Amino acid sequence: MEELGSLAVSLGAAWLSLVFALIVLPSALGVSLGISEAYMWVLVRTLEWATIRIEKGVKKPQPQMLKIPAANGIIERDETPMEKEIAGLHRMEFQFSDIFYFCRKGFEAIVEDEVTQRFSSEELVSWNLLTRTNVNFHYVSLRLTVVWVIGVIVRYCFLLPLRFTLAAIGITSMIVGTTVVGQLPNSSLKNYLSELVHLTCSRILVRALSGTIHYHNKENKPQKGGICVANHTSPIDTIILTNDGCYAMVGQVHGGLMGIIQRATVKACPHVWFERSEIKDRHLVTKRLREHVAEKNKLPILIFPEGTCINNTSVMMFKKGSFEIGGTIYPVAIKYDPQFGDAFWNSSKYNIVSYLLRIMTSWAIVCHVWYMPPMVRKEGEDAVQFANRVRSAIARQGGLTELPWDGGLKRAKVKDSFKEEQQKNYSKMLVRNGSQGSLPAGTESD
Amino acid sequence: MGSRASTLLRDEEIEEIKKETGFSHSQITRLYSRFTSLDKGENGTLSREDFQRIPELAINPLGDRIINAFFSEGEDQVNFRGFMRTLAHFRPIEDNEKSKDQNGPEPLNSRSNKLHFAFRLYDLDKDDKISRDELLQVLRMMVGVNISDEQLGSIADRTIQEADQDGDCAISFAEFVKVLEKVDVEQKMSIRFLH
Numbered sequence: 001m002e003e004l005g006s007l008a009v010s011l012g013a014a015w016l017s018l019v020f021a022l023i024v025l026p027s028a029l030g031v032s033l034g035i036s037e038a039y040m041w042v043l044v045r046t047l048e049w050a051t052i053r054i055e056k057g058v059k060k061p062q063p064q065m066l067k068i069p070a071a072n073g074i075i076e077r078d079e080t081p082m083e084k085e086i087a088g089l090h091r092m093e094f095q096f097s098d099i100f101y102f103c104r105k106g107f108e109a110i111v112e113d114e115v116t117q118r119f120s121s122e123e124l125v126s127w128n129l130l131t132r133t134n135v136n137f138h139y140v141s142l143r144l145t146v147v148w149v150i151g152v153i154v155r156y157c158f159l160l161p162l163r164f165t166l167a168a169i170g171i172t173s174m175i176v177g178t179t180v181v182g183q184l185p186n187s188s189l190k191n192y193l194s195e196l197v198h199l200t201c202s203r204i205l206v207r208a209l210s211g212t213i214h215y216h217n218k219e220n221k222p223q224k225g226g227i228c229v230a231n232h233t234s235p236i237d238t239i240i241l242t243n244d245g246c247y248a249m250v251g252q253v254h255g256g257l258m259g260i261i262q263r264a265t266v267k268a269c270p271h272v273w274f275e276r277s278e279i280k281d282r283h284l285v286t287k288r289l290r291e292h293v294a295e296k297n298k299l300p301i302l303i304f305p306e307g308t309c310i311n312n313t314s315v316m317m318f319k320k321g322s323f324e325i326g327g328t329i330y331p332v333a334i335k336y337d338p339q340f341g342d343a344f345w346n347s348s349k350y351n352i353v354s355y356l357l358r359i360m361t362s363w364a365i366v367c368h369v370w371y372m373p374p375m376v377r378k379e380g381e382d383a384v385q386f387a388n389r390v391r392s393a394i395a396r397q398g399g400l401t402e403l404p405w406d407g408g409l410k411r412a413k414v415k416d417s418f419k420e421e422q423q424k425n426y427s428k429m430l431v432r433n434g435s436q437g438s439l440p441a442g443t444e445s446d
Numbered sequence: 447m448g449s450r451a452s453t454l455l456r457d458e459e460i461e462e463i464k465k466e467t468g469f470s471h472s473q474i475t476r477l478y479s480r481f482t483s484l485d486k487g488e489n490g491t492l493s494r495e496d497f498q499r500i501p502e503l504a505i506n507p508l509g510d511r512i513i514n515a516f517f518s519e520g521e522d523q524v525n526f527r528g529f530m531r532t533l534a535h536f537r538p539i540e541d542n543e544k545s546k547d548q549n550g551p552e553p554l555n556s557r558s559n560k561l562h563f564a565f566r567l568y569d570l571d572k573d574d575k576i577s578r579d580e581l582l583q584v585l586r587m588m589v590g591v592n593i594s595d596e597q598l599g600s601i602a603d604r605t606i607q608e609a610d611q612d613g614d615c616a617i618s619f620a621e622f623v624k625v626l627e628k629v630d631v632e633q634k635m636s637i638r639f640l641h
Contacts, residue, residue: 074476076638085634094585094601096609096617097626099508099567100634102588106512107536108637109502111480116500120483409501418505423590426507430589430601 019165027203040212043363046147047339050129053144074112078104083429093430115405118310121342128339130362155361159210163360166208171257174201175264182267194268195246195299202242209236210364215244220371222247222300222330225293227322230332231394232304233312234345235352236359237334240367247302248292250285250322252276258352270298276307286321293327300330305387308407311344312336315395316407318387328374331390333398337366348410370397455526463527467534468543468553473639477533481526491523492516507588511567519572535563538636558623560635565622576617578602 026033085101129151177197184190206213221244222228228247230237235258238249249271254262262273272288274281292301305318312335323329336343341362345355359365372393377386395402455478463474482488484496497513498504506512516524516532524532534554543553552559568576568584581602589598609617609625617625 073640074473074480076640078638094605095625095629096564096568096605096622097629097631097634098588099564099584100629100631102506102508103512103564103567103635104536104637106503106506106509107533109500109506110484110497110512111477111533111637111639113500113502115502116483405501413498414501414504418501419507419509420590422505423507423588424592427589427592430593 016165019162019169023166023207024169024204027207028200030199030203036207036210036212039210040364040366043340046151047128047363050127050144050147053141054127075108077108077112082425086426086429098426114314114403115409118314118316118403119348119410120311120346121344122311122313122338124338128341128363130341155363160357160361163208163210166204167356167360170201170204170208171261173197173204174261177201178264178268182264190268198242198246198265198269202239205239206243206365209239209359211240211243212364212366213240213243214368216368216370218244218371220330220373221245222302222332222371223328223374224300225296225298226300226328226330226374227289227293227325228300228302228330228332229305229318229322229390229394230302230334231312231315231398231400232306232309233334233336234309234343234355236343236345236365237304238302240334240365240369241302241332244369246299248272248299249302250274250289251304252307254352256352282321286325289322289325293325305391306407308410309345309347310407311346312338312400314401314403315391315398316403316405318391320383320387323377323387323390324383326377328376329386329390330374331372331394331397333368333370333372333394333400335368335370335398335400337368340364340366343367368398372397459527463530466527466554467530468537468555469530469534469639470641472641474530477530478526481529491525492529493523507590508567508584511584511587515563515566535560536635536637537639539632555636557631560631561623561626562619564631564635565619568617574619575614576622578606578615581605581617 022033022035082101086098129148174197177200178194181190181193181197184193228241230241238247238251241247246269248269251262251271251273253259253273253275262271265271266273270292272285274285276282289301292298303322305322306316307319308316310316341359341364343359343365345352347355350358375386375390375393377383381389392402394400455475460471460474463469464471469477481492484500485492486496486499487493494513494517497516498509503509503512516529518528531554537555539553539555539557543555565576566572568580570580570583582598585598585602593601606615606617609621611621611624612618
């Protein structure tokens with residue numbers, strides 16, 4: 001019994017020292033041993049092979065079984081504007097058929113809508129050999145199944161323990177490191193150590209996710225005293241960006257594990273965590289941002305102006321707060337490759353721990369980060385217009401769809417004003433076509 | 447991951463729905479995945495709140511009437527079968543369906559069923575007549591606060607007058623059909639579902 005115990009201890013020690021020598025140490029020093037590159041090479045080849053196998057399988061035995069929709073759409077939307085659609089019918093001011101337009105729009109939204117599907121994971125075009133994504137993919141061939149089984153063994157028996165160890169080391173050292181550094185008096189030494197802890201831990205955590213990150217246009221990296229805005233998919237975004245440079249972060253207060261990390265890091269680094277539903281908190285954030293922009297030697301601030309995680313296929317409305325202050329905005333576009341694993345955190349469905357477990361049993365996190373040229377508010381441009389301009393730039397760079405909707409819809413209902421807008425449009429038409437005279441005063445606006 | 451089995455649709459069910467609604471196999475499976483993603487309670491049915499969570503529907507002036515069409519009298523849940531039956535009204539009429547023999551039940555997406563669906567949106571109290579008051583209420587939903595009671599009243603009066611043939615100051619389904627006889631209902635009450 002004793003022998004067994006000591007064997008377990010020495011095995012554990014060997015495992016830990018291996019992890020330390022091969023991953024933690026290189027992370028701290030910021031060098032790469034090329035292991036993850038080799039892993040990615042094998043992975044890419046395997047998935048390419050699998051895609052070919054699946055395509056062959058589709059063509060061969062039972063074609064109807066394996067119909068993989070090229071586009072995941074259910075319907076083709078009718079984009080005829082209301083004016084044309086209804087006015088085409090009109091001989092008088094109102095017809096029973098006027099409701100057809102609203103009916104069809106309503107049903108189209110029920111079958112497929114732009115917004116809610118952005119809050120659930122994107123569907124894949126081809127199977128990436130993960131069990132959870134195989135709803136559309138059935139048995140293809142023995143060889144594929146064998147590869148899938150090997151994949152399961154590698155992911156759960158090797159990668160998961162390794163990544164779990166790394167994540168535990170990364171998160172613990174982040175919490176301990178920042179707490180210790182937080183005890184120091186404010187000085188340049190403290191700032192230096194804080195940056196060191198943040199950078200080292202992010203590097204370890206990126207390895208815990210087998211992250212392969214391609215940074216583009218490093219010359220545009222956010223500078224001190226600036227505000228960096230990025231599209232938001234998951235809390236991992238912050239690790240991915242910090243991996244290449246330190247930021248002061250601004251974000252929603254969380255509970256649980258996220259909360260512990262947030263409370264520790266804020267001691268060492270001037271992050272701002274706030275409650276988005278508290279107006280008082282929001283004012284505080286604006287104040288902090290103003291102070292920050294005034295000082296040119298502070299870390300760049302990182303903000304996700306969508307205010308919520310979106311599945312990385314689109315960019316939703318940017319909250320105007322961060323664009324009101326003035327100062328230089330450094331837009332950053334982050335695009336994950338869904339083929340290797342789904343990075344989207346559906347926070348209303350999974351908590352952070354089960355989310356991380358899903359990530360750690362995926363193949364890898366592969367993503368592209370584009371640093372974009374800094375932008376400033378133009379003369380005569382208001383905060384909303386500026387926010388939209390920045391958003392368009394990010395969407396274009398990351399290949400994401402722009403949606404005019406507020407990401408807050410994930411939690412809250414639509415404002416009534418949107419419905420009122422529709423009613424107003426219809427009323428205008430009704431009055432214009434008929435002989436009812438003009439609208440009552442005060443409602444006419446173009 | 448134990449819930450996987452319950453998230454799949456049985457082949458027999460797909461067959462039945464196919465027969466009843468005319469949707470194709472792949473359309474049914476795709477609509478099923480849409481149904482489950484709307485089903486936040488994860489109990490295999492949708493509630494009114496599940497529908498209201500779709501922003502584009504919530505801003506639709508007739509959104510509440512449309513949602514209501516999915517629920518039978520007194521029910522506050524709709525299952526996938528019921529969901530598909532209501533959706534089927536908006537399936538376009540395909541060429542091979544036009545020439546179909548007249549035996550058997552009329553398909554849900556026929557011109558007459560599409561019209562009946564629209565009629566029921568107006569017929570709030572389900573007495574198979576659209577009264578002036580019902581028409582006014584629906585008009586009010588569509589225009590909001592932008593048109594005065596007086597103006598809206600005269601719109602309703604005129605509309606009823608034009609359509610009312612038997613002089614009961616209300617619109618029956620037959621009168622409704624007559625008024626809309628020149629309208630391309632088949633096209634306007636259809637969504638282009640992909641195959």
